[in-house]
Amino acid sequence: MASPSADAFRFAHEHRQDVAWLSQNTNHLVPPGPIERALERAIRERRYEGYPLATGDPALLDLVARDFAAIGERPFLTGGGTEALYMTTRALLGPGDEVVASDPSYLIIHRFVELAGARTRNLDIYAPPYRLAPDRIAEAIGPRTKMLLLIDPLNPLGSGYPREEVRAIAELAHDHHLYLLNDVTYRDFSEGHALAAEFAPEETVTIWSVSKNCGLAGMRIGGFFARGELARSIARFNTNDLGVNVLAQAAARAAMETKSAWIGDVVRQTRANGARIREVVAGVPGTSLPVYPSRANMMVIDVRETGLTPEAVQSEMLYQHRVFVRAGNYLSAQYGDRFVRVSFSNSPADIERFARAFPAAIAALRARAPAARAT
Secondary structure (H helix, E strand, O other), X not given: OOOHHHHHHHHHHHOOOOOEEOOOOOEOOOOOHHHHHHHHHHHHOOHHHOOOOOOOOHHXXXXXXXXXXXXXXXXXXXXXXXXXXXXXXXXXXXXXXXXXXXXXXXXXXHHHXXXXXXXXXXXXXXXXXXXXXXXXXXXXXXXXXXXXXXXXXXXXXXXXXXXXXXXXXXXXXXXXXXXXXXXXXXXXXXXXXXXXXXXXXXXXXXXXXXXXXXXXXXXXXXEEEOOHHHHHHHHOOOOOOOOOOHHHHHHHHXXXXXXXXXXXXXXXXXXXXXXXXXXXXXXXXXXXXXXXXXXXXXXXXXXXXXXXXXXXXXXXHHHHHOEEOEEHHHOOOOOOOOEEEEEOEXXXXXXXXXXXXXXXXXXXXXXXXXXXXXX
């Protein structure tokens, strides 16, 4: 039997033309023209009939390298940032190893750690400052610690790290001879973002993606940066030995070529959307935003004081209002029963649909509270 979450995604995909998709941090604000033209040209040329260059489109690699100029390395292409995360954990971790991480977090990475036979040591961050503090990381490092996990900005909370804290965490990795896994998927939304590789270049693996900044989540293209032998160790676990999807590379190249022309507008609209959501949440008793403003394009809405479950809120919003937000249970083992996550790189019309739906959904659930609590 399918899980409620699986059923929700099936429903949302079946009704995708009618659903405001605020559930997966996807970006719906990127101007489609350049990407569509690049895809149309690649299809006209029937590039899908042959394999791509295994190492990746050189022009695309140049664009990504320039975007991460502070790292000073050549990127490695993978089938989405998630594949890069799997390759990295598989290559660098083994049975008995520990990774200092957080809760809440992007728990898919934690599962990859477990698949390698290792375990995460999760530090509770569902309290100010809603991120990993360098002194707490230092206290958590033990004899089995092999890696530090730094997701910046952090999914799902939207919290980010000041440059001096990134430096401090990178120095901990260097001083303790630890790998530092720096997932920077949402860096374009974060003003003043710092890359850990600037401070610990030998220890850091930087995971990048065009899923969220460039609005190409469905294309599944991303990759990693790492130096020398570290990069070679990870690349040994590459399964795309015949290259990453050729249409995805064409779309990513077009997006990266034009990003400077539109990313500012995307971020500004995302920030305006976040402010509108804050207004809505402020008017719904029992709900709150633990982190605001978000340094990403998502944040969590705490609903615990309403007495409602996040799963009930997700279902009511989706099935009754066609607005898809995400229950927190897949993002936190300890706090997933407290919040829903909402993403907002969406059209203002989508945000206004949320603004109408959220108060109505909470009111309806409260009216039938015993049933909602049993959901």
